[in-house]
Amino acid sequence: MNPPRRVRLQDIADSLGLSVNTVSRALAGKSAVSERTRALIKAEAERLGYVPNSVARSLVLGSNMTIGVVITNPSNPFYARLISAIEQRSRALGYSLLLMVSEENEENERRAVETMMRWGVDGALVVPVQTEVDHLRRLTSAGTTVVLVNRELSGFSCDLVGIDYRQGAYDATTHLLDSGAEHLCLLEEDLEISPVKARIEGFREALAERGVPEDAVSVLRVPTRRREARALPWEPNESYQLARELVGQLPRRSGILVGNDYFALGVYRAVTEAHRTIATDVAVVGFGDHPFSAYLMPALSSVRLPAEQVGRAAVDQLVARLSKRESPDAYTTVRYSCQLVVRDSSIASSPAQSPPGGG
């Protein structure tokens, strides 16, 4: 059997004794076609199983209704949710998605940008790896609209849709203090990216505001080795090792804020193995509110991240830019606030201390 050649406009035109042009217009819904021939053409297209050739269409139109998405790691639950949201919204607006993964690697990101330029995607949604921006600049100056997602980048002006991690960390820290924690520790990823910086800021800000002394505060970096190929950033083992060391020297009434719910798993194990109790001895709050967090024992308090909102808004922002022909003179930055979900891991650590039958 020879390869079944694809049905073209020409085939429909021939079969009906019309010109390609008429067929094109009829199927495109343009006005200059009689309803009779249009019906005829549609029927014939249906009969022959005609499928428009997007590649040819894109070549002449110069646009291909495609959005390039560059993500650092789809296995990270947050980015998985983000991809879902982006795909859903893009699909609703008629855009296809070219997915690229940078693996926290600058070189991969460069190649992704190159790919997008080759394909001439209409727009790009990028979670940038780091601070290098020259390739992104090339991309925009080649006429591609770029919207940064989740991570901010100084020295590169474009729209950004992100999350107010500072506020999230601030709220979580304040909550830990309200729950009675006096010694605070932040366990963070070891990447130099804006979400981490913002969380540290929010953490510090809350503590300063309450006048917590410097020596009662520490920020520790978990060696996630994200940049090593195939390393899972959320493998709890690293945070477990770190928490083991930490837990020995942990004073009473301490609170730990972790930059990722997976880190909390390591903390839980370390604390439990040291025969101390989450919540009572050590209050814990996570980031991400992963589905498992509500089901840990005790249930983990966590800062919920609006991945769906961010994904949707990023697509909307991108598409809005595309409809405006000219290059913008001002860029938008949107940071969605995140919401602390209080559960058992951070409830006030004192109730057991009230004397039974007292009062």
Add this chain to the structure above:
Amino acid sequence: MNPPRRVRLQDIADSLGLSVNTVSRALAGKSAVSERTRALIKAEAERLGYVPNSVARSLVLGSNMTIGVVITNPSNPFYARLISAIEQRSRALGYSLLLMVSEENEENERRAVETMMRWGVDGALVVPVQTEVDHLRRLTSAGTTVVLVNRELSGFSCDLVGIDYRQGAYDATTHLLDSGAEHLCLLEEDLEISPVKARIEGFREALAERGVPEDAVSVLRVPTRRREARALPWEPNESYQLARELVGQLPRRSGILVGNDYFALGVYRAVTEAHRTIATDVAVVGFGDHPFSAYLMPALSSVRLPAEQVGRAAVDQLVARLSKRESPDAYTTVRYSCQLVVRDSSIASSPAQSPPGGG
């Protein structure tokens, strides 16, 4: 500033006083160009910032080095891993990825197939929603190579790369029996898909082999409502509700196998709330070996799924087919085996019953 028009072969040719053709051949690495001009051309291309137009190239070549991927839900950790693996391997082989999400919805899958036909992707990797196959047939008969991933489909012949869920369930069930469980229950997703069927088979097979009486066995379906928009299949609440009812009537020495680690979270909570103990009273084994499972207390035994192998193999299988020009006369089915990881949730439930100091 007027839109910066993209650099074409023509621009390089003009700038060097050559023909488009020569430039094309030079950059394509063809032989019929003198080394001197080739160097000149490459330098000029570099200088002007030339980026090949993949759309134009695809139109003439009829192939675009693109693979269409249709996934039911990227937020599902298993599919997230699968996407990662597929992307990584595709990238290594020079293919771009068109990502589409079906949301367990037949209509979306149809649209995804339509999109792939429009773009004329070289091949398609599909996790099929259900049993409908007419659109997939159209896709293949239009000349697109299809490889099914993770879910099997009767009535549609093509290559398939999947997982031996039957074997996984068989091993897990045997293990539960070996651990002393006498009353067995399987908590499964409520989708009519091959992985679920295979797990039920494996479960039943192991029990039959050991002569476990029918009335000591049950298979329950968790109403995951996957098909409802935005419903998270792994939201543990449904399994929690189900397990609550179950746990009241659970005899001693029972074992629960769940089709998804997230279900185990619901079971853990229900069992704990009923003042019974995981492992001792109820042995539990999960499926998926999600990162959190090893950190539950007690640590969850689970069947590890080779998502990375499957993703990589699926791409390799697809690309292998693409290199063979003619339509195949035989299709390959590969099922990767999965490995049970035994942890504390399913250790023998009897040690505490041996009389202290006895023997």
Add this chain to the structure above:
DNA sequence: GTGAAAGCGCTAACAT
């Protein structure tokens, strides 16, 4: 070794 010409499938401008 290089150039001229044709054409991939489609749409837009300009006829008629």
Add this chain to the structure above:
DNA sequence: ATGTTAGCGCTTTCAC
């Protein structure tokens, strides 16, 4: 209302 022509950027004959 329909047909003709041109051209998107590239590759592939086929000349020279």
